[in-house]
Amino acid sequence: MNPRRPLTADDRALLESLLRDCGPRLYGYVRKVFRGVDADDAVAEVFARAADNIASLRAAKRKDLYLLTAARNYCRDRYRRKLPTTMSNERLAESAPPATAGSESRDELVERLRDAVARLPERQREVVVLRMTAGLKFEEIAKLVGVPLGTALSRMSAAVQRLRRELGVTHVCGRR
Amino acid sequence: MFVDDAENRTARSDDWPEELETALAPEPLPEALVRRIRADWDRRGGACRRGLPIRWFAPLAAAAAITIAFVLPQYQTAPPERTAAGSVALSPREAAEIVAAFDVLRWDSVFDEDLKTVSAAVASIDRDLREQRPKLRDGRMGGDDWDVPPPESKPRSYLEAEVARGRRETLGRMGWVCAVGGPAVPTNANKEPFANCEVKS
Numbered sequence: 001m002n003p004r005r006p007l008t009a010d011d012r013a014l015l016e017s018l019l020r021d022c023g024p025r026l027y028g029y030v031r032k033v034f035r036g037v038d039a040d041d042a043v044a045e046v047f048a049r050a051a052d053n054i055a056s057l058r059a060a061k062r063k064d065l066y067l068l069t070a071a072r073n074y075c076r077d078r079y080r081r082k083l084p085t086t087m088s089n090e091r092l093a094e095s096a097p098p099a100t101a102g103s104e105s106r107d108e109l110v111e112r113l114r115d116a117v118a119r120l121p122e123r124q125r126e127v128v129v130l131r132m133t134a135g136l137k138f139e140e141i142a143k144l145v146g147v148p149l150g151t152a153l154s155r156m157s158a159a160v161q162r163l164r165r166e167l168g169v170t171h172v173c174g175r176r
Numbered sequence: 177m178f179v180d181d182a183e184n185r186t187a188r189s190d191d192w193p194e195e196l197e198t199a200l201a202p203e204p205l206p207e208a209l210v211r212r213i214r215a216d217w218d219r220r221g222g223a224c225r226r227g228l229p230i231r232w233f234a235p236l237a238a239a240a241a242i243t244i245a246f247v248l249p250q251y252q253t254a255p256p257e258r259t260a261a262g263s264v265a266l267s268p269r270e271a272a273e274i275v276a277a278f279d280v281l282r283w284d285s286v287f288d289e290d291l292k293t294v295s296a297a298v299a300s301i302d303r304d305l306r307e308q309r310p311k312l313r314d315g316r317m318g319g320d321d322w323d324v325p326p327p328e329s330k331p332r333s334y335l336e337a338e339v340a341r342g343r344r345e346t347l348g349r350m351g352w353v354c355a356v357g358g359p360a361v362p363t364n365a366n367k368e369p370f371a372n373c374e375v376k377s
Contacts, residue, residue, distance in 0.1 A: 007220045015217060019210065024202035027209075032200065040209045047213045051220060106195065113199035132200035163196070 011054045019047060022064045026071055028133040032117065033126045034075040046071045068134060069144055109167070116166045117159075124159035127152055 007015070026046060031039040049070055050057050060066040117125060123145075130141045142152040 007217055012217060019205070019213060023205045023210075027205050028200070028203045031203065040206065040212070043205070043209060044212050044216065048216050051217055110195050110199045113195050117196075117200060128196075129200060132197055133202055 007051060007054065011051070014054075014058065015047065015051060018050070018063055018067065022067050023047075025064065025134045026067055029068060029129055030071055030075060032129045032133060033122070035118065037075050037078075042071055042075055045074055049074075062140070064134070065136070065140060065144060068130070068136075072144065112167060113163065116163050119166075120159050120162060124155045124162070127155040128159045131156060 023043065027039055027043050030037060030042045034042070046067055050067060057063060057066055117128060120128065126145060127141055130136045130144065131138070136144065138152050138156070139149055142149040145152060147155075
C-alpha cells in the first residue's frame with residue numbers, strides 16, 4: 001500500500017461523490033456476495049485504498065468499476081478461506097422453502113428471493129449481484145470477474161433458472 | 177454493437193423475476209460506516225480547505241526552522257558571564273579614555289570584556305608613547321622633557337603629531353574613528369592634550 005498522503009480539496013470532493021454514488025452498490029455487493037465478510041470493514045478499506053491511490057483512481061475511466069474491483073480483491077484476498085462453500089444441489093433443495101404459488105405477498109416473495117440468491121453458488125451469486133445491485137453490463141461483469149463474456153452470461157442464466165425452480169414458475173415475470 | 181448483442185442474448189435466454197431487482201437493490205450505507213470513512217479521510221488532511229493548504233506546510237516549516245536556528249539567536253540578550261561595567265578599577269585617565277572611546281563607537285553599554293579590550297588598547301598606546309620617548313631622550317628625535325628640540329630641528333608639533341598619528345593608527349586598528357575635536361584626543365605624559373593633534377576621520 002502506498003504511504004498515506006494528504007488529500008486535497010479536489011480529492012476529497014471526488015471521494016465524497018463516490019461515497020454517495022457508489023457506496024451503496026459497493027456495500028450491497030460485498031454483503032450479498034461475500035458472506036462472512038464484514039462489509040463495513042471491507043467498504044472502509046476500499047475507500048481508504050482509494051484515498052491512498054487517488055491518482056490511479058482519478059485516471060480510471062470507470063471509477064465504480066475501480067472500487068468494485070478493489071472490493072473484490074480485498075474480500076477474496078483477506079477472506080477467501082472464510083467464504084462458505086457452494087451448497088450442493090441436494091442441500092439446496094432441502095433448504096429451499098416450499099413454493100406457495102399465488103398465496104404470498106410481494107414482500108414475502110422479495111424476502112424469499114433474497115434467501116434464494118444467498119443460497120446460489122458464489123460464482124452465480126456474484127454475477128447476479130453485479131448485474132442487479134451494481135448495475136453493471138455483462139461485458140463489465142466479465143472483465144471484473146475475469147471470465148469470458150459467455151461464461152458470465154451462462155452463470156447468470158443458470159442462476160435465474162435456479163431461482164425459477166425455487167420460487168415456482170407462477171412468480172416469474174418476464175423482464176426485458 | 178457487441179455489448180448490445182450481449183444484452184440481447186441475455187434478455188432472450190434469461191428473463192428474471194422483476195422482484196429480483198427489488199430484492200437486490202443497493203443498500204444505503206450505515207451512518208456509522210460513513211462517519212468511519214470520513215474520519216479516515218479527515219486524518220489524511222482531507223478537510224484542509226478549512227485551513228492552510230497542505231502544499232504550503234513544508235516551505236513554511238522550513239522557513240520557521242531557519243528562523244529559529246539562525247535569526248532568533250542574534251536577538252538574544254548578553255550571555256550571563258558578561259557583567260556590567262564598574263567591576264574593573266580604572267584610573268581617571270583610563271575612565272576618560274574609555275568613556276570617550278565608547279562615545280565615539282556609539283556603544284550603548286559597557287561590559288567587562290569591552291573594558292579589557294579598551295584597557296589593552298590604552299596600554300598599547302602607552303607603550304607606543306614610551307617607545308617614542310627613548311628616541312626623544314637619546315637626542316635623535318628630542319629631549320626628555322619634550323622641550324628639547326630634535327636634532328633634525330623638527331618642530332615639536334611634528335613630534336606630537338607623530339605620536340598622535342601612532343595613537344590614531346592604534347585606534348584605527350581597533351576600528352575606532354576619532355572626529356576632529358572629539359573626545360578621543362590623545363594626551364601627553366602630563367595628561368595634557370596634544371596641541372596640534374587633530375585626528376581626522
